[in-house]
Amino acid sequence: MPSSEQNGIKSWQLRTRPEQLLRWFFWLIGIAIFLFCWRLISEKTIWMFVEDSPRQAIDMAERMVPPKWEYMGKLWIPVWDTINIATLGTMLAILIAIPIAFCAARNTSPSLTFVRPIALFIIVSSRSINSLIWALMLVTLIGPGVFAGVIAIGLRSIGFCAKLLYEAIEEIDPNQVEAIEATGASKAQKLSYGIVPQIMPAFAGISVFRWDINIRESTVLGLVGAGGIGLQLDSSISTLAWTQVSLILIVILGTVVVSEWVSAKIRHAII
Amino acid sequence: MLRIDKLVKQYKTGDIALKGVSLEIPKGQVLALIGPSGAGKSTVIRCVNRLVEPTEGKIWLNDLELVSLSSAALRRARRRMGMIFQEYALVERLSVMENVLSGRLGYVGFWRSFFRKYPQNDINEAYRLLERVELDHMADKRADELSGGQRQRIGICRALIQNPDLLLVDEPTASLDPKTSRQIMRLICDLCQERQLAAIINIHDVHLAQMFAKRIVGLQEGKIVYDGPPDSLTPDVLTQIYGEEDWEATIEEVEDEEEIEIAMETAGASS
Numbered sequence: 001m002p003s004s005e006q007n008g009i010k011s012w013q014l015r016t017r018p019e020q021l022l023r024w025f026f027w028l029i030g031i032a033i034f035l036f037c038w039r040l041i042s043e044k045t046i047w048m049f050v051e052d053s054p055r056q057a058i059d060m061a062e063r064m065v066p067p068k069w070e071y072m073g074k075l076w077i078p079v080w081d082t083i084n085i086a087t088l089g090t091m092l093a094i095l096i097a098i099p100i101a102f103c104a105a106r107n108t109s110p111s112l113t114f115v116r117p118i119a120l121f122i123i124v125s126s127r128s129i130n131s132l133i134w135a136l137m138l139v140t141l142i143g144p145g146v147f148a149g150v151i152a153i154g155l156r157s158i159g160f161c162a163k164l165l166y167e168a169i170e171e172i173d174p175n176q177v178e179a180i181e182a183t184g185a186s187k188a189q190k191l192s193y194g195i196v197p198q199i200m201p202a203f204a205g206i207s208v209f210r211w212d213i214n215i216r217e218s219t220v221l222g223l224v225g226a227g228g229i230g231l232q233l234d235s236s237i238s239t240l241a242w243t244q245v246s247l248i249l250i251v252i253l254g255t256v257v258v259s260e261w262v263s264a265k266i267r268h269a270i271i
Numbered sequence: 272m273l274r275i276d277k278l279v280k281q282y283k284t285g286d287i288a289l290k291g292v293s294l295e296i297p298k299g300q301v302l303a304l305i306g307p308s309g310a311g312k313s314t315v316i317r318c319v320n321r322l323v324e325p326t327e328g329k330i331w332l333n334d335l336e337l338v339s340l341s342s343a344a345l346r347r348a349r350r351r352m353g354m355i356f357q358e359y360a361l362v363e364r365l366s367v368m369e370n371v372l373s374g375r376l377g378y379v380g381f382w383r384s385f386f387r388k389y390p391q392n393d394i395n396e397a398y399r400l401l402e403r404v405e406l407d408h409m410a411d412k413r414a415d416e417l418s419g420g421q422r423q424r425i426g427i428c429r430a431l432i433q434n435p436d437l438l439l440v441d442e443p444t445a446s447l448d449p450k451t452s453r454q455i456m457r458l459i460c461d462l463c464q465e466r467q468l469a470a471i472i473n474i475h476d477v478h479l480a481q482m483f484a485k486r487i488v489g490l491q492e493g494k495i496v497y498d499g500p501p502d503s504l505t506p507d508v509l510t511q512i513y514g515e516e517d518w519e520a521t522i523e524e525v526e527d528e529e530e531i532e533i534a535m536e537t538a539g540a541s542s
Contacts, residue, residue: 175360179356179362182320183375184348184378184433185373189376189381189384192384193365198363
């Protein structure tokens with residue numbers, strides 16, 4: 001007990017002494033593990049290369065400037081593809097995520113013992129696999145190109161959207177739903193009047209946020225052949241065309257900045 | 272009109288909320304249900320429209336037995352019972368008009384309600400009701416822009432547009448200031464008289480109950496311990512309902528305030 005009495009003086013501490021000692025003990029173990037891992041990594045590193053790295057970095061930076069601006073003409077279409085992959089992938093994900101979210105939320109799930117675990121499993125499996133890995137598999141399944149990218153982004157985003165959406169559904173005010181129910185409304189009406197208006201802001205926020213993340217993710221999908229600007233990045237790196245690489249990095253930065261600005265504006269307008 | 276016969280409710284936790292409550296309410300009667308928190312006031316009215324499923328007992332609305340109804344028949348029966356809530360339970364993100372019209376959900380099909388294509392008669396009735404509660408200029412505001420008293424008046428409109436036979440009113444004034452509380456209680460009672468509606472009003476403010484209701488029922492630990500007119504609520508009776516306390520002040524205060532109110536109203540009328 002944090003409160004104790006000794007010689008008529010009531011003292012109070014956040015934790016009792018055994019609790020406090022246990023905490024220090026865990027800290028000690030944590031630090032020991034950290035130092036051990038540090039040594040392991042250090043042994044496997046060739047420090048000569050690391051010492052050389054600043055010079056290498058300066059060298060690479062020198063070879064990157066000036067960016068090859070005339071290469072831009074070949075980048076417009078890949079940038080457009082990248083944005084399309086992100087947008088279509090997000091739309092696909094949302095379409096699938098909505099029913100899954102309603103099945104996963106405690107207060108709307110048709111069955112807590114059967115349907116809910118399945119929905120949660122879909123969410124976890126979609127979230128646990130990175131979109132790059134999805135893309136890698138899909139390129140072998142349906143061939144390289146934008147379509148594989150769209151599906152990869154979609155599959156990866158289902159879990160994210162469904163998870164945030166079902167959490168929003170679980171947090172709604174039950175009184176409003178009860179009031180709609182009390183008017184004699186049907187189940188579908190209860191959904192459209194009692195629940196949907198309450199989760200609309202969360203829904204819009206989640207969609208735009210995910211779209212914003214997907215723009216960034218789709219820029220690398222080309223590395224495994226799933227379309228978009230990553231394809232150009234890959235070929236430029238492998239041909240050591242560093243001035244092209246720097247231009248592509250600038251273009252990616254610009255796209256991400258613009259997408260963040262757009263998503264901030266949209267979220268601000270909705271919420 | 273409404274007849275409750277030996278109503279018993281036992282919650283899953285094992286708590287017995289109602290221990291055989293029997294009540295009969297004739298057409299047009301306003302009944303105040305008083306009692307301490309946890310006495311089962313809310314459970315009584317929620318059993319009537321089956322937002323809470325009764326464990327035992329029967330409830331008749333006119334000739335219709337409510338406890339045994341199937342879900343489709345229950346929806347039809349709920350249309351005849353308007354409910355008014357403590358925290359208003361308006362759908363916050365919908366407009367005032369949508370909230371009022373949601374009282375018609377039991378009568379309108381899903382797609383009509385989804386596209387907000389309500390019959391002209393319903394819209395006319397909504398405007399009539401909003402005019403009656405002096406909020407017709409607020410029809411296009413969003414519900415969360417309104418003050419507490421205004422929201423409760425919208426809640427009343429939503430219940431009345433159902434064209435009910437019975438009003439179930441759950442602590443209508445608990446979130447309101449004293450003056451607004453009186454206005455809301457007066458409005459509910461006036462409307463019940465205009466439309467010859469029966470009403471059960473849960474209220475913990477003994478004072479307001481005495482001022483507005485013709486009949487008072489005291490509930491204590493799931494049993495009815497008092498059923499009679501407001502002026503025979505003696506300190507003994509209140510002690511029986513709520514427990515030992517000095518009740519003289521409460522009762523005297525009511526008489527004083529009523530006099531002041533009458534005086535003020537006559538002064539207001541003459542000026």
